[in-house]
Amino acid sequence: MSSPDKVARRTEKLARVAKAFGPGKVIPAARTVEFLELILSPGDRLVHEGDNQKQGDFLAEKLAQMDPKKVHGLKLALSCIGLPEHLDLFENGIAEVVDFAYAGPQGGRLAELVGNGTVKIGAVHTYVELIARYFAELRPDVACLVAVDADAEGNLYTGSNTEETPALAEAAAFGGGIVVVQANTLTDNLRRIDIPGEWVDFVIESPKPFHLEPLFTKDPALIDETRILMAMMTMKAIYQKYLPKVLNHGVGFNTAAIELLLPTYGEELGLKGKACTHWALNPHPTMIPAIESGFVEAIACIGGEVGMEDYVASKPDIFPLGHDGSLRSNRFYGQMAGHYADMFVGATLQIDPFGNSSTVTADRLAGFGGAPNFGAENRSRRHLSEAYLRAGAEAHQGEFMPQGRKLVVQMVETFQSANTPTFVERLEAWEAMKTAGFAIPPVMIYGDDVSHVVTEEGVANLLLCRTIEEREQAVRGVAGFTPVGLKRDRTMVANLRDRGIIQRAEDLGIRKSDVSRDRLAARSIHDLVRWSGGLYNPPSRFRNW
Amino acid sequence: MKQTPRISFYEASARQRVAGLLDPGSFREILPPTEKRTSPHLGLFDAPVSFDDGVVIGEGTLEGKPVAIFAQEGKFRGGSLGEVHAAKITGLILRAAARKPQAVLGLLDSGGVRLEEANAGEIGSTEIMRAIFEARRVGVPVIGLLGGSCGCFGGASIIAGCCDALVASEEARLSVSGPEVIETVMGVEAFDSRDRALVWRTTGGKNRFLFGKVATLVDDHIPAFRTAASALVRPSTPLRLDSLRTERDALVRRIATFGTCTDAKQIWEKMGLPADRVSDMTAAELTAAKPA
Numbered sequence: 001m002s003s004p005d006k007v008a009r010r011t012e013k014l015a016r017v018a019k020a021f022g023p024g025k026v027i028p029a030a031r032t033v034e035f036l037e038l039i040l041s042p043g044d045r046l047v048h049e050g051d052n053q054k055q056g057d058f059l060a061e062k063l064a065q066m067d068p069k070k071v072h073g074l075k076l077a078l079s080c081i082g083l084p085e086h087l088d089l090f091e092n093g094i095a096e097v098v099d100f101a102y103a104g105p106q107g108g109r110l111a112e113l114v115g116n117g118t119v120k121i122g123a124v125h126t127y128v129e130l131i132a133r134y135f136a137e138l139r140p141d142v143a144c145l146v147a148v149d150a151d152a153e154g155n156l157y158t159g160s161n162t163e164e165t166p167a168l169a170e171a172a173a174f175g176g177g178i179v180v181v182q183a184n185t186l187t188d189n190l191r192r193i194d195i196p197g198e199w200v201d202f203v204i205e206s207p208k209p210f211h212l213e214p215l216f217t218k219d220p221a222l223i224d225e226t227r228i229l230m231a232m233m234t235m236k237a238i239y240q241k242y243l244p245k246v247l248n249h250g251v252g253f254n255t256a257a258i259e260l261l262l263p264t265y266g267e268e269l270g271l272k273g274k275a276c277t278h279w280a281l282n283p284h285p286t287m288i289p290a291i292e293s294g295f296v297e298a299i300a301c302i303g304g305e306v307g308m309e310d311y312v313a314s315k316p317d318i319f320p321l322g323h324d325g326s327l328r329s330n331r332f333y334g335q336m337a338g339h340y341a342d343m344f345v346g347a348t349l350q351i352d353p354f355g356n357s358s359t360v361t362a363d364r365l366a367g368f369g370g371a372p373n374f375g376a377e378n379r380s381r382r383h384l385s386e387a388y389l390r391a392g393a394e395a396h397q398g399e400f401m402p403q404g405r406k407l408v409v410q411m412v413e414t415f416q417s418a419n420t421p422t423f424v425e426r427l428e429a430w431e432a433m434k435t436a437g438f439a440i441p442p443v444m445i446y447g448d449d450v451s452h453v454v455t456e457e458g459v460a461n462l463l464l465c466r467t468i469e470e471r472e473q474a475v476r477g478v479a480g481f482t483p484v485g486l487k488r489d490r491t492m493v494a495n496l497r498d499r500g501i502i503q504r505a506e507d508l509g510i511r512k513s514d515v516s517r518d519r520l521a522a523r524s525i526h527d528l529v530r531w532s533g534g535l536y537n538p539p540s541r542f543r544n545w
Numbered sequence: 546m547k548q549t550p551r552i553s554f555y556e557a558s559a560r561q562r563v564a565g566l567l568d569p570g571s572f573r574e575i576l577p578p579t580e581k582r583t584s585p586h587l588g589l590f591d592a593p594v595s596f597d598d599g600v601v602i603g604e605g606t607l608e609g610k611p612v613a614i615f616a617q618e619g620k621f622r623g624g625s626l627g628e629v630h631a632a633k634i635t636g637l638i639l640r641a642a643a644r645k646p647q648a649v650l651g652l653l654d655s656g657g658v659r660l661e662e663a664n665a666g667e668i669g670s671t672e673i674m675r676a677i678f679e680a681r682r683v684g685v686p687v688i689g690l691l692g693g694s695c696g697c698f699g700g701a702s703i704i705a706g707c708c709d710a711l712v713a714s715e716e717a718r719l720s721v722s723g724p725e726v727i728e729t730v731m732g733v734e735a736f737d738s739r740d741r742a743l744v745w746r747t748t749g750g751k752n753r754f755l756f757g758k759v760a761t762l763v764d765d766h767i768p769a770f771r772t773a774a775s776a777l778v779r780p781s782t783p784l785r786l787d788s789l790r791t792e793r794d795a796l797v798r799r800i801a802t803f804g805t806c807t808d809a810k811q812i813w814e815k816m817g818l819p820a821d822r823v824s825d826m827t828a829a830e831l832t833a834a835k836p837a
Binding site for chain 1: 546547548550553555556715739740741742743744745749751824825
């Protein structure tokens with residue numbers, strides 16, 4: 001809650017900084033802690049930039065070194081709890097409550113600290129939900145942001161991973177907050193201005209470039225034949241049937257398999273030019289063969305991807321490039337593009353018999369990230385497309401008011417690993433609700449948003465289910481040898497299969513003996529480099545040459 | 546850039562590699578899985594066995610030339626050398642020494658001796674080495690082919706060192722000690738086994754080719770292995786004192802020239818190669834660029 005004297009407090013803080021540091025926006029890195037203690041007051045709402053890719057690691061380290069006697073009771077808000085320092089702020093007594101969207105690698109420790117009362121959670125959000133709230137009741141007092149280059153006026157170049165920087169800067173700059181930026185380099189010659197200096201109060205040159213995680217790089221060598229079978233069934237039963245033109249893929253190997261099958265199996269199915277032309281997606285390296293084969297017209301980028309810079313720069317018609325020739329991504333707009341897309345395809349850790357899914361387990365609070373926005377039926381959509389109408393005709397058959405329908409596809413193997421079934425009678429989110437003190441279970445995608453569930457056992461089309469019992473049996477009917485699958489009603493499942501609601505590989509004319517890694521357009525990271533004409537430059541850890 | 550699919554040696558099973566290398570229909574397997582010659586040791590550890598103990602042996606023709614061939618299956622216990630596994634290879638090579646086909650092809654894909662069969666496996670490895678020298682003594686060349694997913698480490702690497710010539714892809718790795726072993730002994734600062742680019746530029750096919758350990762560098766494509774192996778079929782030059790002396794002198798010169806280098810890239814630079822580009826060159830490009 002912003003207090004009425006917010007602007008007065010901002011003026012007072014700026015005066016304190018001017019007294020200690022003199023005029024100008026540039027703060028020396030060596031005095032960062034002292035500086036932060038001047039601009040943060042007890043109880044302030046601090047937005048720290050860091051997501052699933054880029055990390056404001058230098059400022060996080062310095063924030064954790066502040067004196068809790070001077071700064072305490074902070075309300076932390078951030079897209080991703082990605083660094084140990086974010087949680088150190090709570091153990092050091094500097095912060096007391098956190099609003100976030102995703103916890104990724106810190107999910108285990110977060111669950112522990114929430115369990116023992118060290119961390120209080122305001123709410124777990126989706127990305128755009130959290131960003132939207134920065135403009136409403138979560139207005140930041142201080143925003144600590146990240147840039148590649150900055151000049152002395154505070155103008156910023158954010159590089160390929162602009163992501164949410166503009167939204168966070170705007171929320172703070174126009175909400176009486178203070179904007180502080182860690183930049184890799186201070187320079188007089190910015191190649192492009194992503195954020196105008198007027199929005200930025202202070203810049204600090206960090207001693208080390210910020211960490212950037214290559215989250216969207218999936219090694220084709222790790223795609224096995226089960227995933228290829230699932231990808232082929234999904235392409236035949238869904239892509240070929242509905243012909244979605246605008247789509248979003250999740251970050252996992254299942255969708256990477258589809259991307260690598262587009263130039264081969266996708267071509268056989270006649271998808272080229274008819275489907276998969278426009279995407280809301282990070283620059284996935286596994287998209288290179290589809291791009292080179294002429295499947296893709298444009299990609300709206302939510303973020304960038306390490307190593308893809310030169311390749312992306314060579315495709316100005318497909319990727320959003322600045323006049324300087326480098327990628328400009330935007331999480332908020334990318335999420336919106338995915339929200340209004342024809343189809344989302346993703347994966348999850350657990351699904352219950354009604355199709356509800358969650359990545360939260362008893363000992364991990366992973367958060368939601370962007371999936372709930374991408375993977376939700378969009379009741380605010382009004383423009384029409386072939387896929388939207390075809391799906392709507394199935395979902396709303398026989399109803400008075402005709403409507404369209406977004407396709408939301410969950411692609412999962414029936415088991416995550418031996419003895420860890422994906423299909424469970426009751427999500428562990430119910431347990432997490434109790435431990436974290438939530439009023440309702442943290443569900444990632446609700447069952448009634450899901451249109452299709454795909455496993456190695458087949459495809460279940462939930463749009464065609466007419467009762468909740470049918471929906472349940474459709475899910476059980478593809479849940480394999482999990483306890484959920486074993487409890488299927490065999491007569492009902494046979495009936496659903498007769499009606500085409502459940503389709504097995506053989507119903508789709510896919511012979512399991514035809515499923516082979518030879519179908520992948522690229523079978524290794526090195527193959528992707530070859531497809532890119534040598535422009536893709538993968539990080540060292542993905543190389544085997 | 547549109548790519549034409551390759552028939553990957555790296556991904557193929559031992560049987561697929563043999564089928565892809567030899568003339569169609571020419572392969573006759575010796576002690577096939579139907580004979581069920583399984584490991585007598587793995588049962589003690591409740592570990593699964595394989596009916597061929599992880600190695601395929603037999604005879605066939607390579608572009609019309611009669612050859613003996615063995616192929617280790619990296620997907621069974623890391624292609625490890627167990628007692629039966631090693632005995633099958635030894636038997637095949639000794640049979641070749643007696644029957645004199647034009648070559649023995651050895652498809653090595655192995656982390657080394659099988660831990661559960663330590664002593665038997667170690668003895669088995671040395672028996673293979675003796676058999677190779679026996680084959681070479683009577684003029685039958687032994688050609689090693691490297692490019693499988695397990696690499697060629699430990700005892701298998703020494704077997705590779707005993708061959709007349711090696712064919713390798715850049716995906717191949719050849720080293721006595723594996724990356725994890727070096728990291729454990731020397732520390733992560735000395736060798737970070739998770740830095741895949743470092744592992745490959747140190748132990749990989751390209752570096753071994755530039756050092757002269759590998760005779761022919763090929764792309765990861767089974768027909769390329771076939772052509773390269775066939776071109777290397779010629780009567781073996783048996784090891785004699787003078788050839789060993791020449792080899793030792795070359796090693797002394799190598800230490801004198803490159804002994805202070807701490808990274809393969811420095812070695813490539815000293816060789817006059819564009820060090821930053823080597824990793825991205827195709828087999829043909831690097832072969833053309835390699836200094837004489």
